[in-house]
Amino acid sequence: MLLLQKSPTSTHVMHLYDIFVMKDEEILVLEYPHHGMTLCKYVHRNRGRLTEIVVKHIIRQLVVALQHCMHHGIFHNTHMKNILIYPNSLQVKLMDFRGALILPETRESASPTPPTVDVFDDALLNSANVFLQELMNPF
Numbered sequence: 001m002l003l004l005q006k007s008p009t010s011t012h013v014m015h016l017y018d019i020f021v022m023k024d025e026e027i028l029v030l031e032y033p034h035h036g037m038t039l040c041k042y043v044h045r046n047r048g049r050l051t052e053i054v055v056k057h058i059i060r061q062l063v064v065a066l067q068h069c070m071h072h073g074i075f076h077n078t079h080m081k082n083i084l085i086y087p088n089s090l091q092v093k094l095m096d097f098r099g100a101l102i103l104p105e106t107r108e109s110a111s112p113t114p115p116t117v118d119v120f121d122d123a124l125l126n127s128a129n130v131f132l133q134e135l136m137n138p139f
Contacts, residue, residue: 012065014084014095033084033093040080042087054090061092069094075101 009015018029039058043050050058062078069076076082077099084093 010065010068011091012061012093013068014093030095033086033095035088036084036086036093038081039083039085039092042085043080045087057090058085058092062094065092065094069100070103073103075103077101 014033015031016028017031020027020029037045062083066076066078074097076094076097078094082094082096082099084095085091
C-alpha cells in the first residue's frame with residue numbers, strides 16, 4: 001500500500017493517510033468511502049443488469065488502476081469484493097490489498113519496471129477470468 005502512495009498517485013486507488021505499527025498489529029488509516037459500495041454489491045443491487053456502456057466504463061477505470069499498481073510494483077488480486085464503486089459517478093477504486101503481491105523487479109531496483117508477461121501470467125489470467133465471471137454471472 002505504501003508503494004502506491006508514491007508520486008504519481010491515482011484517483012483509482014484508496015488513499016492511505018497513515019499507518020500505526022503496534023506490537024501485534026498494524027492499523028491503516030484510509031480514506032473514507034462515503035456513499036461507496038463494493039462492485040459486488042452494486043452488481044447485485046442492479047440484479048446483474050449493467051449496460052454495456054457502464055461495464056466498459058468500469059473496466060476502463062480498472063485497467064487504469066491496475067496499470068498504476070503494476071507501475072508501482074504491485075499485483076492487485078482483483079475481484080468484485082476488492083473494488084469500490086461510487087454509484088452516482090461510477091468512479092471505481094481498488095481497495096483491500098491483503099492479497100496483493102510485490103513484483104520481484106521492484107524489490108531490488110529503485111525504479112519499478114513492468115514485469116515480463118511470464119512473471120505473473122497465470123495469476124493475471126486467473127484474476128481477470130474470475131473477475132469477468134463474477135461480473136457476467138453475479139448470482
